[in-house]
Amino acid sequence: QVQLIESGGGLVQAGGSLRLSCAASGRAFSTYAMGWFRQTPGKEREFVAVITWSGDTSYSDSVKGRFTVSRDNAKNTVYLQVNSLKPEDTAIYYCASKRQRAMSTRLGDYDYWGQGTQVTVSS
Numbered sequence: 001q002v003q004l005i006e007s008g009g010g011l012v013q014a015g016g017s018l019r020l021s022c023a024a025s026g027r028a029f030s031t032y033a034m035g036w037f038r039q040t041p042g043k044e045r046e047f048v049a050v051i052t053w054s055g056d057t058s059y060s061d062s063v064k065g066r067f068t069v070s071r072d073n074a075k076n077t078v079y080l081q082v083n084s085l086k087p088e089d090t091a092i093y094y095c096a097s098k099r100q101r102a103m104s105t106r107l108g109d110y111d112y113w114g115q116g117t118q119v120t121v122s123s
Contacts, residue, residue, distance in 0.1 A: 002026040002112040004095050009117030012085055016121070020080040022095030022114060030073040033098050035110055036080045038091035038119075045094065047105040049080060058103055063089075085121045092116040 008020040022034065033052045039045040049059045049069040057069050068081040078095060096110035104110070 004114035006114045006117040009119045011120045017083045022078045024076045029076045034078040035096045040091045050103045087123045
């Protein structure tokens with residue numbers, strides 16, 4: 001069993017930055033692919049970014065160039081640096097882990113989910 005706890009969300013003005021963190025339990029963390037997703041009321045949860053155990057990354061087109069995902073396996077933590085924030089980035093951000101190493105943008109491929117952290121961007 002893996003537990004994921006997100007932190008770092010908050011209220012920020014457009015153009016601002018935040019660093020989201022996701023702390024994971026479990027000794028196998030370093031082998032997991034870790035993803036970030038986000039969701040707004042009335043919409044489906046959508047893929048944001050993913051990082052594999054080896055550090056390969058992928059991003060959605062809407063955040064590419066503004067968001068950066070990274071991980072520190074020694075701390076069992078994955079990060080999402082979010083820069084140049086826009087009001088449309090307002091959402092609850094979730095981290096997720098999958099036991100298989102390959103990256104994925106599909107929600108159904110992830111085995112464990114955190115409770116989410118709210119990011120609100122004011123215009």
